[in-house]
Amino acid sequence: MPTWETLLSLKRQGDKNKRIRKEQDDTRLGFEVDYDRVIFSSEFRSLQDKTQVIPLSKTDFVHTRLTHSLEVSVVGRSLGRLVGKKVLEKHPQLKGTHGHHFNDFGAIVAAAALAHDIGNPPFGHSGERAIGDYFKFGNGKRFKDQLPEVVYQDLSKFEGNANGFKLLTNDNYGSPGGLRLSYATLGAFTKYPKASLPHKPTKQVADKKFGFFNQQQEKFQDVAEELGLEKNADGEEVRYKRHPLAFLVEAADDICYTIIDFEDGINLGLIQEDYALEYLSKIVSKTINTEKYSKLSTTKNRISYLRSLAIGALIEDAVSLFMENEEAILKGDYHQALLDKSAYKVQIEDIIKISIKNIYQSQEVLDKEIAGYKILTKILDDFTTAVEHQHAGNASNFDKLILKNFLKDFDFSESKLEDWLIDVCSFVASLTDSNALRTYRKLTGSDL
Template sequence: MNWEQLLSLKRFGDTNKRIRKEQDETRLGFEVDYDRIIFSSEFRSLQDKTQVIPLSKTDFVHTRLTHSLEVSVVGRSLGRKVGQRLIEKYPHLQKIHGYQANDFGAIVAAAALAHDIGNPPFGHSGEKAIGEFFKNGIGKHYKGDLTASEYQDLCDFEGNANGFKIVTENRVGRQGGLRLSYATLGAFMKYPKASLPKKPTPHIADKKYGFFQSDKDAFLDVAKDLGLAKRRQGELSFSRHPLAYLVEAADDICYTIIDFEDGINLGLIEEEFALEYLSRIIRDTIKPENYYALSHKKDRIGYLRALAIGSLIHECVDLFMAYEERILKGDFDCALLDKSKYDAQIRDIIKISVEKIYQSREVVEKEIAGYQVLSSLLEVFITALNNAHEDRASNYDNLILSLLPDHYKKMNATLYERLLSVCSYVSIMSDSYAILLFNKIRGIDLG
């Protein structure tokens, strides 16, 4: 792979040749991608989607929206710092092609901003709830009418693939989805492969999948334009865009450190753990007198968090440049933080977060409720849509379909497309709206 091709400013849905700058000189190049994402309705719904604690009533626990904003800030820093180093290494990128360090920052920031845009309500349990509906629930009886790949898409319903659908899907008045640059779409695709064959190899790109069968052509178009390297012949599996490693690093840094911070502020984790574990990461930058001078726990934890994020940003930049040539060859098979000298500390922090936060009673109870809500909504909408497709919709079905936005009413589509359409609709709901609609349909809340 080569940087000249990887930095494509061609916009998805356009037929023009690759260009370097937008017409609007006040928002240059890749910065437009960020704006288009942040003004999308799908991004706004993240304000009421779970990051750690579902339906939290406190004012400082992160939602998917605040998490995404923070990941984009960290991603911008990573991209700019890496951009500076790459331009020093490859001066022609600036002298001949006109790229600046800020371009790298803008690409990573935009991809990081969108990285959770396809995630369903109720956190990662929402993905599992949708998958379970088809794997072991009512949706299982559709298996015989779908191809193996189509069925796998549903059984392993993936927020990353759903995000790719959202940002690229054509709609009336929205040809080419959000019309993001190919470079940003490449950086967004952390798992550039299909759901099948499912090969749980140690390679980081095989951890999940990145596109639904319905979006295969769009994915191949992006991969071809960027020159992503094929990983395995005969399979839809490609090497990552190099900047996807920075998007992943930004996400890893934020959820490791900031979820830990949330747990401490909620009282689920003792403050002493923060000083014990984070101080190992920031031992070269922490000033104990500054820490102890802060009178509020929230401020003390914030101080440690800021130093830890800064330390990990600097290390990830060094790691990226150390492995940059392998990354371009497609030979780098793990996350950047897996190579961190703080790997043991990071794993300890994640272990504590799993035990104290993710497996806490409050989280588990609301995840259980999320399973009931999502499976019920899937059943009602899928039944109504399939009955309408077969011209046997009841009055109740028609009432249910009146709640479904026109874009998702794929009555004349294939079974797979109808099932996926309902899954996509349910996935863009916020936690609160999913519960509200669930209660209204069941006649519990008519207010």
Template sequence: MKWEELMSLKRQGDTSKRLRKEQDDTRLGFEVDYDRIIFSSAFRGLQDKTQVIPLSKTDFVHTRLTHSLEVSVVGRSLGRLVGKQILEKYPYLTEIHGYHMNDFGAVVAAAALSHDIGNPPFGHSGEKAIGEYFKTGNGQRFKAALSDKEWQDFIDFEGNANGFSVLASDREGVEGGLRISYATLGAFMKYPKESLPKKPTSKICDKKYGFFQQDKAFFEDVAKEVGLIANKSVGDIGFERHPLAYLVEAADDICYTIIDFEDGINLGLIQEEFALEYLIKLVKKGIDPKKYNELTTKEDRISYLRALAIGSLIGDAVKVFMENEEAILNGNFPFSLMDKSQYKAQMEDIIQISIKNVYQSKEVIEKEVVGYQVINTLLDKFCTAYINKTNGIASNYDNLMLKLLPERFQVIKDDTMYHKLLHICHFVSLLTDGKALQLFDTINGKK
């Protein structure tokens, strides 16, 4: 892979080449990506989507939106630090093509900002709930009408693939979704493969899948434009990762490891002593004992340690990336960056504490149970109504249900069964936690 291709400014529908040296630095294309994402309705919806702790109104617990903003900040730092060293290593990227250090930061920041944009309500259990509706619920009735790969898209419903649809799928009058640059779309693709074959290798890029069958052609167009390396046999689609996708993943890994731990401490689910025991291992080289001892509140002490910990992990991720940059460009780095971090053991210890005390807390379990019921009900009612309508057998109840859909989802198309089902899954996935609960209560006559 070549950096000048990986950093493509092309957007869907372009008829001429966008060259970096001809860009207006006051309105750089990569920064436009960030703006388009942050002003999108899908991104705004993340403010009422669970990160870990459900529907909490406390001041310090993260939603998907605050988490995404923090991941983008860490991603920008990672991108700039790596970009600086890339340009020093390959000066022609600046001299001939006009790339700047901040370009790398802008791409990683935009991709990181959108990394959760396709996640359904109720956290990761929302993805599982959609999948299980089709795998073991009433959605099983649709299997015979779908190809194997189409069926896999549903039974392993994936927020990353859904996010790619949000960013890139056409809809009536809107070509190319948000029209994000191909460099940012490439960096967004943590799992650049289709849903089958499932986990064909132990490579990190094959862990999940990154696009639905409906988006296959455009996904391949992006991969070809930025020069990703194909790694699947004839008939299957998959690629090695865009190098900057490793930085997006690292930013996410750093944030959820440290910040979910911080949330657990601030909520009283994890004892403050654990912060000292576990975070101190990450920050012992940078901590100022005098400054730390002057902090009088738990929140301030944890914030101080968190900031130092994130700084340590950023520096280490950049080191791992640059040590393996040539292997990454050649498609020969099958790990995440943090898998090779000197702090891997410390991060795993922190995650295990969070799993035990936060992710498996009663409040989180209750949220997941409710989420399964809500999503199962919404999918069943809306899929039935939508398919009955397209088949010309809609009841009055079906018609009423369809009127509950937002305007852009009320468009009835004579599509394949796959597209009809994906249309409803896309609608449900973009609901906030609160709106999903509201619709559930309406359907069940509680409102």
């Protein structure tokens, strides 16, 4: 069973010496450096042009992936600090012997939460499906017999979480170790600490998806070993128990997308305001100031007030659930998302149902997802064909133009098929919504 001492490791990829918490400069703690490195990265900046709810929307109300990630980080920091305070009270040696502070927990969760969407493709989850379907049903099927089974599974079930781990840890442009985040933050980031194969769906929340590509498997195993994460099964299966703080990253994301997507839907007119009071009233009943609420004159201000109270109530509830189950979480015997056990589960489910119906399945979203599907399929087809032809020595002039104009930062000449395919997919996933659209127009000649 891992201990908090190992789970709070400050080690970074490539470290030669051990990093000791008591020797850290509290004015710039290592976990806080993680946050800085994520926020200054180009991968994070690209999230400003990846919309959270409605792809390619120019509506002022709508959250982008960047604003969503910032909000999840703020909620995650609060969750981490509140849990950290209680954990230190329960395990005083963490503070006395090792010098940990409750802010350490907040900084780790905040940094991991800030990065939680960093690997997501343009056009939301439909972007993930578009990449996967290209290899499962489209022209990408031509590679299936040439690839190890696990690599084909990585591609045909392309996963933004795994791509995020790749972006955070991959050697790029003379920068070994990627962003070189602390292993504690990488552990908290990885909500699904398993490889894509064997595909054995269970009711355990950590088995819902996979968290790293085969290309990064050894790097994750190094992280898991340092943190003391236990394997979840015998044999050759690469499947680990979760880092406890991953539950808080997940809770922060669940809280934000449940409440804030709902708020977006109301502000966009996709959901009636009356629903907000109906569904949020039971969550905020203990904290709402009805006199103050009645004086708010606009829908936007009323919904903002209810959203703030609801998030506060869900944070308090998630912290209580974490501490009630802390021992089981440490042992890896807790297998549900915290909000699945929430006192407000019924209200959360009602909100998600109406959001699915009125927002996620609205005509505008469906129209833009269809367009995104077409865009990513075309880009993938032209890019993979160009690299494939280059390796075969029969690249056409069009292939060479693609390599020179779009893939000039890559040298695929010595890359194995399994590596360059993942690298191309990761690059396509890094495109913003607008950049993907511009690339598509250039490839089809419609930008002339």
